[in-house]
Amino acid sequence: MKAIVQDKYGSAEVLRFEDIDPPEIGDNDVLVHVRAAGVDRGVWHFMTGLPYAGRIASGLRKPKIPVPGMDLAGIVETVGKNVTRFKPGDEVLGIGKFAFAEYARAPEKKLVSKPAVLTFEQAAVVSISGLPALHAVRDEAKVQPGQKVLIIGAAGGVGTYAIQIAKVYGAEVTAVCSTTKMDLVRSIGADHVIDYTREEFADGARHWDVIIDIAGNRSLSHLRRALSPRGTLVIVGGEDGGKWLGLGRPLMASLLSLFTSQRLRMLLPKERLEDIETLKDLAESGKITPVVERTYELSEAAEAIRRIEAGHARGKLVITV
Numbered sequence: 001m002k003a004i005v006q007d008k009y010g011s012a013e014v015l016r017f018e019d020i021d022p023p024e025i026g027d028n029d030v031l032v033h034v035r036a037a038g039v040d041r042g043v044w045h046f047m048t049g050l051p052y053a054g055r056i057a058s059g060l061r062k063p064k065i066p067v068p069g070m071d072l073a074g075i076v077e078t079v080g081k082n083v084t085r086f087k088p089g090d091e092v093l094g095i096g097k098f099a100f101a102e103y104a105r106a107p108e109k110k111l112v113s114k115p116a117v118l119t120f121e122q123a124a125v126v127s128i129s130g131l132p133a134l135h136a137v138r139d140e141a142k143v144q145p146g147q148k149v150l151i152i153g154a155a156g157g158v159g160t161y162a163i164q165i166a167k168v169y170g171a172e173v174t175a176v177c178s179t180t181k182m183d184l185v186r187s188i189g190a191d192h193v194i195d196y197t198r199e200e201f202a203d204g205a206r207h208w209d210v211i212i213d214i215a216g217n218r219s220l221s222h223l224r225r226a227l228s229p230r231g232t233l234v235i236v237g238g239e240d241g242g243k244w245l246g247l248g249r250p251l252m253a254s255l256l257s258l259f260t261s262q263r264l265r266m267l268l269p270k271e272r273l274e275d276i277e278t279l280k281d282l283a284e285s286g287k288i289t290p291v292v293e294r295t296y297e298l299s300e301a302a303e304a305i306r307r308i309e310a311g312h313a314r315g316k317l318v319i320t321v
């Protein structure tokens with residue numbers, strides 16, 4: 001099969017477009033004929049092996065799995081002997097391994113049926129970015145109707161879901177993004193928009209009940225200045241957390257939370273089937289719509305990852321297979 005292959009960590013130059021054997025599947029796995037795969041920060045972390053702590057899972061000297069990509073949508077090719085929910089020919093979306101290839105391996109418990117309302121390109125970007133947005137809004141911030149929610153990094157992969165999910169929970173949403181993305185965040189439900197290139201949200205005059213920081217480049221004290229005294233800050237992702245552990249700022253937030261009336265929370269990745277089902281249901285009912293900036297051919301995967309690396313994606317990037 002055609003695949004993007006990497007046998008060492010590094011910049012996008014380590015990626016090669018090659019023919020390799022399809023992955024083998026276990027008894028609880030599904031072999032998916034990939035139609036589209038999502039590109040996200042996690043792919044960049046996997047490619048570079050940064051922060052180093054991540055290599056404990058991905059392989060100390062080189063990647064244990066030679067093909068990047070986790071977020072996927074496609075058609076079931078074969079199933080392991082314990083798989084009961086899917087059969088060959090079913091259309092699915094979810095999380096697996098080897099997504100940047102013609103065939104990927106996914107555990108049955110991380111796949112759901114693809115709703116007909118979504119294209120494969122849209123379906124391939126629901127899970128990896130939708131899950132942290134759902135967990136931040138619903139589980140960590142416990143957003144209630146009428147609450148004022150500030151989302152920083154609102155125009156990117158996670159942010160475009162966070163806006164829509166916060167609206168589902170009845171919040172009054174303020175999105176922070178750069179000038180060219182103001183229309184986008186308004187179009188998916190933001191009630192107010194702050195262009196961070198022209199306006200400072202932490203001006204001491206305005207306070208939010210919930211702040212979801214996805215951009216990851218502001219200090220805790222900066223963020224807390226805009227948070228109400230009993231408000232909740234949720235930090236998504238570990239950018240700016242250093243090369244080793246990658247979690248400096250989120251860990252500091254959890255520690256500081258013990259000494260203040262503000263709740264300061266970090267988000268740990270969770271990939272539960274019921275939550276992927278929830279995202280699928282929200283998409284099926286039209287309450288959330290994946291925002292796709294553009295699609296790339298499989299052979300152009302390196303270009304897509306460079307775009308993510310630059311840190312200014314407009315929604316999600318997709319690889320079509």
Ligand SMILES: NC(=O)c1ccc[n+]([C@@H]2O[C@H](COP(=O)([O-])OP(=O)(O)OC[C@H]3O[C@@H](n4cnc5c(N)ncnc54)[C@H](OP(=O)(O)O)[C@@H]3O)[C@@H](O)[C@H]2O)c1
Binds near residue numbers: 153239
């Ligand atoms: N399971 C998980 O826990 C999980 C899953 C996915 C992602 N994450 C983490 O979530 C974080 C964001 O991921 P993502 O996929 O949303 O990234 P992304 O798609 O690259 O989006 C980042 C966004 O940040 C915005 N941005 C950059 N500088 C900014 C600034 N100074 N102020 C406000 N916004 C700014 C950019 O918009 P502008 O162009 O407007 O600046 C861009 O849209 C990463 O740390 C990632 O590792 C965690």
